[in-house]
Amino acid sequence: MNNMLVLPILIPLSTAVILIFFKEKIRLQRWISVVSSLLTILVTVLLVTRVHADGILTLQMGGWAPPYGIVFVGDMFALLLVMTASLVSFAILLYSFSSIGEKREKYYYYTFFHFLLVGVYGSFLTGDIFNLFVFFEVMLISSYALISLGGTKLQLRETSKYLLINIVSSTLFVAAVAYLYAAAGTLNMAHLSQRITEAGQGGIINVIAVLFLIVFSLKAGLFLFFWLPGSYSAPPPAIRALFGALLTKVGLYAIIRTFTLLFVNDSDLTHNLIAWMAAATMILGSLGAVAYKDIPRIFNYNVIISVGFVALGLAAGTQDSLNGAVFYLLHDILAKALLFILGGLIISAAGTDQLSGMGGMIKKYPLLGWLFFILALALVGIPPLSGFAGKLLIIRGALDAGMLTLALIGLGSSFMVLYSLIKVFRLAFWGSEPGKKSPAVSIKGATAVAAGLLVLVIAMGIGADPLYAFVSQAGDVLASPAEYIQAVMMKE
Amino acid sequence: MELVMALAIGILFTIGVYLILSKTLLRIVLGTSLLTHGVHLLLLTMAGLKKGAAPVLGKEDTYVDPLPQALILTSIVISFGVTAFYFVLAYRSYQSLGTDDIDSIKEAKE
Numbered sequence: 001m002n003n004m005l006v007l008p009i010l011i012p013l014s015t016a017v018i019l020i021f022f023k024e025k026i027r028l029q030r031w032i033s034v035v036s037s038l039l040t041i042l043v044t045v046l047l048v049t050r051v052h053a054d055g056i057l058t059l060q061m062g063g064w065a066p067p068y069g070i071v072f073v074g075d076m077f078a079l080l081l082v083m084t085a086s087l088v089s090f091a092i093l094l095y096s097f098s099s100i101g102e103k104r105e106k107y108y109y110y111t112f113f114h115f116l117l118v119g120v121y122g123s124f125l126t127g128d129i130f131n132l133f134v135f136f137e138v139m140l141i142s143s144y145a146l147i148s149l150g151g152t153k154l155q156l157r158e159t160s161k162y163l164l165i166n167i168v169s170s171t172l173f174v175a176a177v178a179y180l181y182a183a184a185g186t187l188n189m190a191h192l193s194q195r196i197t198e199a200g201q202g203g204i205i206n207v208i209a210v211l212f213l214i215v216f217s218l219k220a221g222l223f224l225f226f227w228l229p230g231s232y233s234a235p236p237p238a239i240r241a242l243f244g245a246l247l248t249k250v251g252l253y254a255i256i257r258t259f260t261l262l263f264v265n266d267s268d269l270t271h272n273l274i275a276w277m278a279a280a281t282m283i284l285g286s287l288g289a290v291a292y293k294d295i296p297r298i299f300n301y302n303v304i305i306s307v308g309f310v311a312l313g314l315a316a317g318t319q320d321s322l323n324g325a326v327f328y329l330l331h332d333i334l335a336k337a338l339l340f341i342l343g344g345l346i347i348s349a350a351g352t353d354q355l356s357g358m359g360g361m362i363k364k365y366p367l368l369g370w371l372f373f374i375l376a377l378a379l380v381g382i383p384p385l386s387g388f389a390g391k392l393l394i395i396r397g398a399l400d401a402g403m404l405t406l407a408l409i410g411l412g413s414s415f416m417v418l419y420s421l422i423k424v425f426r427l428a429f430w431g432s433e434p435g436k437k438s439p440a441v442s443i444k445g446a447t448a449v450a451a452g453l454l455v456l457v458i459a460m461g462i463g464a465d466p467l468y469a470f471v472s473q474a475g476d477v478l479a480s481p482a483e484y485i486q487a488v489m490m491k492e
Numbered sequence: 493m494e495l496v497m498a499l500a501i502g503i504l505f506t507i508g509v510y511l512i513l514s515k516t517l518l519r520i521v522l523g524t525s526l527l528t529h530g531v532h533l534l535l536l537t538m539a540g541l542k543k544g545a546a547p548v549l550g551k552e553d554t555y556v557d558p559l560p561q562a563l564i565l566t567s568i569v570i571s572f573g574v575t576a577f578y579f580v581l582a583y584r585s586y587q588s589l590g591t592d593d594i595d596s597i598k599e600a601k602e
Contacts, residue, residue: 130563137570144577148584156585157597160517163578167524168512170574174531174567181560182538 004050005059005074007043008082008121011036016114026105030097033110037090040117044083051076052470056477056487058127066127066488067191073127073488076474077326081124081253084330087456088245088337089117094449095341096238099348104149104236112149116142116242123250127488129180130187132254133173136219140166143247146239147231158234165227169218176211183208190488193261193481201265209263209270213255213277220251222311223277225304229288232303233296237344240296244303245337249329252307256314256325260478267317275315279409281308286416290423293355295343298420302339302379305413306332312403312410313394321397323468323475328390330471331460335379335386338453342372345443345450346428355424360433368443369429371450376421378457380414386460389468497537504530517582517592521575528571532564 015036022028051057057074060066093113100109119139126132144166148159181187183204184195196205214224221228232243255274263270285304292298310332313325349365350358362369378385381392391414398407460467477483504526511523544554586592 130566134566134570137574141570141573141577144574144581148581151584151588153589156581156588159581160585160597163574163581164512164520164524167574167578168527171524171527171531174528175534177563178531178535178538181535187559
């Protein structure tokens with residue numbers, strides 16, 4: 001029955017392949033995509049309830065017992081992320097219907113969309129570090145295609161950079177796996193965890209840990225985010241939403257997974273390093289968010305700030321802060337997708353992405369304005385919206401761990417988020433309309449999608465208490481890897 | 493044998509990094525592909541070189557670890573795909589931007 005664990009990957013994979021055959025039939029492509037997304041949501045919800053009742057699910061590919069075969073591990077953390085990602089990708093899919101344009105749809109937009117999801121879900125579910133690399137690549141190759149799809153000059157220029165950064169970091173990833181295999185002789189993450197604990201985390205393992213940290217930080221935008229604001233500004237808003245909501249989160253997931261499961265025995269070194277990287281990320285991200293005056297860049301820097309904030313939760317490493325990191329990660333996937341969708345709507349309503357060319361939009365688009373305002377409050381962490389519980393837990397965990405400076409930086413970054421988003425709200429929605437009138441565009445359908453996502457954000461905030469039962473189950477596994485190892489290696 | 497491999501890997505990395513730091517897009521693509529070759533050799537060396545006979549056949553008691561070769565095969569396929577994509581992208585941006593020089597690409601406006 002654990003075979004169900006492969007469905008979140010199998011469904012988008014087969015959808016993507018089927019869609020290739022219907023290049024010209026856009027309507028059919030849309031319907032197939034919607035059905036496939038709904039199916040994925042259904043499957044992931046079922047999986048989450050099953051794990052909640054029975055504990056971690058594992059699936060051994062081809063019946064090869066671990067540590068020899070590739071194993072899929074559905075623990076609560078991974079499955080909650082898969083579920084949230086599938087909900088968000090459904091919303092983004094609906095938003096792309098009205099925003100992506102017929103030409104891109106004909107050139108396999110939906111195919112790449114689903115391949116990207118395969119990579120994302122696979123990275124969450126796999127329990128093998130080389131398989132993680134493979135799913136990373138599936139995700140990245142689709143993202144290369146999506147970021148350059150359309151071939152405007154800006155996109156081509158940014159794709160070259162994005163591609164180069166990612167090839168170099170993937171190369172380092174393989175090198176790190178090679179060193180790890182030489183040092184520990186296995187690639188199964190649970191087995192690796194056992195062996196590293198047995199042998200002790202000496203100098204060599206620390207070097208490997210830092211190498212992995214560099215690789216994943218490049219993908220997550222943790223401190224090494226110099227490529228992110230430019231690259232994520234290039235593609236159209238729907239793709240931007242997909243990237244902002246999911247891609248950096250996969251990198252963060254990989255950091256959290258490796259540094260709660262594999263490299264846990266010398267946290268003075270590794271977790272301190274993560275803590276300072278998190279602090280630098282939050283400070284630099286805040287500066288960027290405040291400094292720029294165009295919507296894509298402000299939002300991209302907001303993505304960076306939240307990456308730093310989740311990493312702070314990991315660095316503190318208490319039960320509370322790990323729960324908080326899980327909670328905040330889920331909130332952030334939802335909220336960032338919504339933020340980018342609203343950003344796309346604002347840009348298409350105003351006809352420009354520069355704040356200086358906007359103003360007075362609250363008259364024409366009141367609903368859009370208030371959606372944005374509520375979302376801004378949720379991102380800052382005003383109760384009872386979804387950002388609050390995660391922020392509270394992370395800050396409390398950081399204080400418990402004695403990281404006063406970092407907790408203050410985390411709180412300070414929240415104010416910067418507030419400032420940067422209220423700046424967007426004030427300049428875009430209040431004030432007088434700019435001289436040149438932009439033609440009124442109909443954004444009703446897409447606004448409905450955004451409203452739906454906002455309902456989820458609010459529900460997640462109000463329902464934080466029942467959700468906490470699931471989140472703490474995820475946090476428990478992160479705090480004590482023994483449970484994860486036991487579930488994977490039980491055959492021995 | 494390990495020393496020779498280490499030198500080979502080092503040389504591949506050096507040339508790869510050198511090419512990546514150059515200005516033309518074509519050289520950068522070649523640089524990335526050399527870099528991945530270096531990493532594949534690293535993977536092979538790290539898992540231990542030629543310690544016995546070929547695996548699976550069962551002719552001798554000691555045989556080499558087959559896993560790294562499977563990993564390298566996977567990684568080669570991936571890097572093949574990425575390199576192909578990069579070449580097409582480089583050609584496309586040469587067509588569209590009229591140059592393959594990184595500095596002029598940076599300055600190119602919409």
